[in-house]
Amino acid sequence: TAGCQYITIQNCTITLNRTNVNTIGIYGDCYSWSSGSITAVTPTSSSGANSYNGFYKNTITNCFTPIYIRGYISGSSYVDLNNDCGSKGGNTITAFGYLGNTSPYYNTYTGTYVNGIMFFEQGGTYYINNNTITLTASDNISTSFNAISSVAWSVAVSGSNPTMIGNTINVVSTASAATIMGITNNQGTGSSVEDVENNIITCTNTVATGAVNFIGINIQSTIPSGKYIYNGNEIKNCTIYGTGYFYGISSAGKGNPTSPFSFSNNKIHDNTRTSGSSGDMYLIYYPVGTIAMTMAGNLIYNNTNNCGNIYGIYNTTGTSTEDIHNNIIYSLSTNTSNNVAALYCNNTCTSRNIYLDSISNLTSNGGTVYGINCSAGTSVSIYRNKIYNSTGAFGAIYYNGISGTSSAPGLIYNNFISLGGSTTFAYGIYDNGGSYHSYYYNSINITNSLTSNAGIYINSASSGANVNFEDNCVSNTGGGYAVYVASGSGLSTMDYNNWYATGSYMGYWGGTKCANLTAFQKAGSFDAHSLGANPIYKSNTDLHLKSTMLSRAGIYLSSVTNDIDGNVRHPAPTIGASEIPPLKDDIGVASILSPLYGSCGDSVTYLVANIKNYGSDTQKNVVVYAVVKGPNGSGTYTDTIKSKLDYDSTVTITFAKAFNTILGGTYTFKVYTALKN
Numbered sequence: 001t002a003g004c005q006y007i008t009i010q011n012c013t014i015t016l017n018r019t020n021v022n023t024i025g026i027y028g029d030c031y032s033w034s035s036g037s038i039t040a041v042t043p044t045s046s047s048g049a050n051s052y053n054g055f056y057k058n059t060i061t062n063c064f065t066p067i068y069i070r071g072y073i074s075g076s077s078y079v080d081l082n083n084d085c086g087s088k089g090g091n092t093i094t095a096f097g098y099l100g101n102t103s104p105y106y107n108t109y110t111g112t113y114v115n116g117i118m119f120f121e122q123g124g125t126y127y128i129n130n131n132t133i134t135l136t137a138s139d140n141i142s143t144s145f146n147a148i149s150s151v152a153w154s155v156a157v158s159g160s161n162p163t164m165i166g167n168t169i170n171v172v173s174t175a176s177a178a179t180i181m182g183i184t185n186n187q188g189t190g191s192s193v194e195d196v197e198n199n200i201i202t203c204t205n206t207v208a209t210g211a212v213n214f215i216g217i218n219i220q221s222t223i224p225s226g227k228y229i230y231n232g233n234e235i236k237n238c239t240i241y242g243t244g245y246f247y248g249i250s251s252a253g254k255g256n257p258t259s260p261f262s263f264s265n266n267k268i269h270d271n272t273r274t275s276g277s278s279g280d281m282y283l284i285y286y287p288v289g290t291i292a293m294t295m296a297g298n299l300i301y302n303n304t305n306n307c308g309n310i311y312g313i314y315n316t317t318g319t320s321t322e323d324i325h326n327n328i329i330y331s332l333s334t335n336t337s338n339n340v341a342a343l344y345c346n347n348t349c350t351s352r353n354i355y356l357d358s359i360s361n362l363t364s365n366g367g368t369v370y371g372i373n374c375s376a377g378t379s380v381s382i383y384r385n386k387i388y389n390s391t392g393a394f395g396a397i398y399y400n401g402i403s404g405t406s407s408a409p410g411l412i413y414n415n416f417i418s419l420g421g422s423t424t425f426a427y428g429i430y431d432n433g434g435s436y437h438s439y440y441y442n443s444i445n446i447t448n449s450l451t452s453n454a455g456i457y458i459n460s461a462s463s464g465a466n467v468n469f470e471d472n473c474v475s476n477t478g479g480g481y482a483v484y485v486a487s488g489s490g491l492s493t494m495d496y497n498n499w500y501a502t503g504s505y506m507g508y509w510g511g512t513k514c515a516n517l518t519a520f521q522k523a524g525s526f527d528a529h530s531l532g533a534n535p536i537y538k539s540n541t542d543l544h545l546k547s548t549m550l551s552r553a554g555i556y557l558s559s560v561t562n563d564i565d566g567n568v569r570h571p572a573p574t575i576g577a578s579e580i581p582p583l584k585d586d587i588g589v590a591s592i593l594s595p596l597y598g599s600c601g602d603s604v605t606y607l608v609a610n611i612k613n614y615g616s617d618t619q620k621n622v623v624v625y626a627v628v629k630g631p632n633g634s635g636t637y638t639d640t641i642k643s644k645l646d647y648d649s650t651v652t653i654t655f656a657k658a659f660n661t662i663l664g665g666t667y668t669f670k671v672y673t674a675l676k677n
Contacts, residue, residue: 018062071120161192170201269301281310315346398427441577479503485510
């Protein structure tokens with residue numbers, strides 16, 4: 001029962017002969033060796049475990065397994081605790097695994113294949129930090145391997161806290177059929193906290209045939225009551241040949257995690273899968289299970305898959321709560337006829353928020369391209385995102401068959417969308433069925449020259465109910481439609497929008513091509529208060545407004561109180577994602593209260609109006625003018641509001657002059673304001 005405890009191995013240079021698969025640089029185990037076989041040793045007290053050991057600043061080369069630490073695997077109460085590989089100075093590991101053999105050579109005593117560092121059945125808070133692991137082409141590793149592996153094959157240690165921070169992995173494989181993994185973790189369980197942060201992983205394989213799979217960070221543990229932290233990692237400059245899959249960070253393995261996940265501030269860039277007939281690329285594949293998942297601040301760019309589909313952030317299963325925000329995803333491409341998606345969310349989550357993400361430059365040579373693809377879930381909100389400059393068959397926001405509820409509807413609002421190109425379709429928003437969701441205050445700019453494209457496309461599958469479109473601003477100067485409604489059967493409200501198109505047809509409604517707004521209003525019996533004005537965006541990608549023509553033209557919606565920049569919406573809001581700030585001095589007539597249109601004449605008729613301060617500055621001594629025309633002639637009258645009028649406040653004014661309208665006929669009353677210099 002005398003385990004190794006409080007042992008420190010540091011500043012050593014260890015060189016062995018890795019053609020012997022049983023060579024290990026630093027070794028700790030709960031098994032005894034005898035006559036070529038191993039026998040488990042069961043700890044009967046805490047002193048029998050190998051605990052509190054440290055391995056720092058060692059240089060280990062030419063070993064089949066450089067570092068291997070294994071605890072007892074049959075559920076002993078006395079497990080290895082708090083072992084440390086590198087937190088006080090990382091180890092340097094080179095040239096490991098079996099030299100030049102394509103078979104997955106197996107270490108007889110450890111029971112493992114090729115690993116750079118392996119921690120097995122460990123407890124407490126243990127560390128694999130700051131290590132540098134390198135394989136070069138001359139090392140000739142042509143089989144599957146893990147650079148760092150933290151696993152539990154028989155029984156995971158309850159409450160263990162795997163910590164893998166600050167490692168640098170740069171490996172080259174000569175395999176024609178293999179699975180290459182940077183970091184694998186299958187250790188956490190119970191109330192564990194998995195902390196995998198700030199690791200850098202680069203991989204290349206040099207053989208252009210066969211099925212070669214790559215996983216940068218592989219998550220396979222199941223934690224029911226702890227936390228997953230996978231932040232600040234960088235996976236870059238990987239080039240993988242042959243067929244097979246590519247995962248940057250993946251939890252697509254076993255398990256059904258129920259603990260919160262954090263994937264934040266990771267960088268995945270300049271990776272390529274090439275020269276294969278198949279194989280999809282998932283840059284972040286996030287978990288299944290009933291969890292709270294945060295995906296924030298990730299930077300994903302310059303990734304190419306010439307063998308299959310490519311996805312920036314991907315999930316298709318689970319019933320999770322998701323918060324996906326502040327991610328920047330650009331330059332994802334495939335030169336095949338496969339699909340590209342920046343965000344692909346096809347899981348049945350109960351609450352999903354996608355906001356403040358920036359997506360651009362997604363390309364496919366004949367496939368379909370999506371900015372945000374949501375095809376399942378209930379309460380889904382997509383807001384304050386910017387999607388632009390993408391070409392190919394494109395749906396910037398694809399909202400597919402999602403049904404919210406009256407108490408938790410879906411909301412798509414305050415997004416900037418700008419699409420160019422000259423071939424295949426381009427849709428800013430594609431609504432494809434479902435119910436209880438609303439599109440509010442979106443700004444869309446389409447310059448794609450295909451005449452069948454549309455800023456907003458409402459498919460015939462949208463035959464649900466309670467679908468609303470209000471305060472959206474669409475400009476299509478490429479020749480296509482501003483809005484295309486294949487069927488409006490699921491629409492509840494469509495109004496206060498701005499539809500602008502320079503092509504032959506402004507819109508389409510249920511089989512009718514509509515040349516202008518008037519024709520569209522007649523065909524659909526919606527959009528009574530909508531406009532057809534050129535919004536004059538600042539640029540093709542900056543959809544802030546240069547003019548004020550859409551200011552105060554929208555309708556206030558209590559569910560959206562801010563614009564894309566976080567500015568408060570005016571009670572009489574601007575159409576589109578960007579609210580035009582109020583002028584300092586802006587006062588006007590909100591309404592005329594008396595006389596009312598169509599009312600009967602009277603010998604004493606007073607003119608009563610509401611005057612409102614729309615500007616940000618407090619006003620006083622406001623002059624109000626009334627111009628009255630009728631059978632008795634015309635006249636101009638004035639009154640002055642001497643009291644202070646604060647921003648967004650209203651005062652009712654009654655002109656002192658009484659008018660005799662008893663003779664009948666037509667009278668016109670015009671009221672306007674002026675500010676004194």
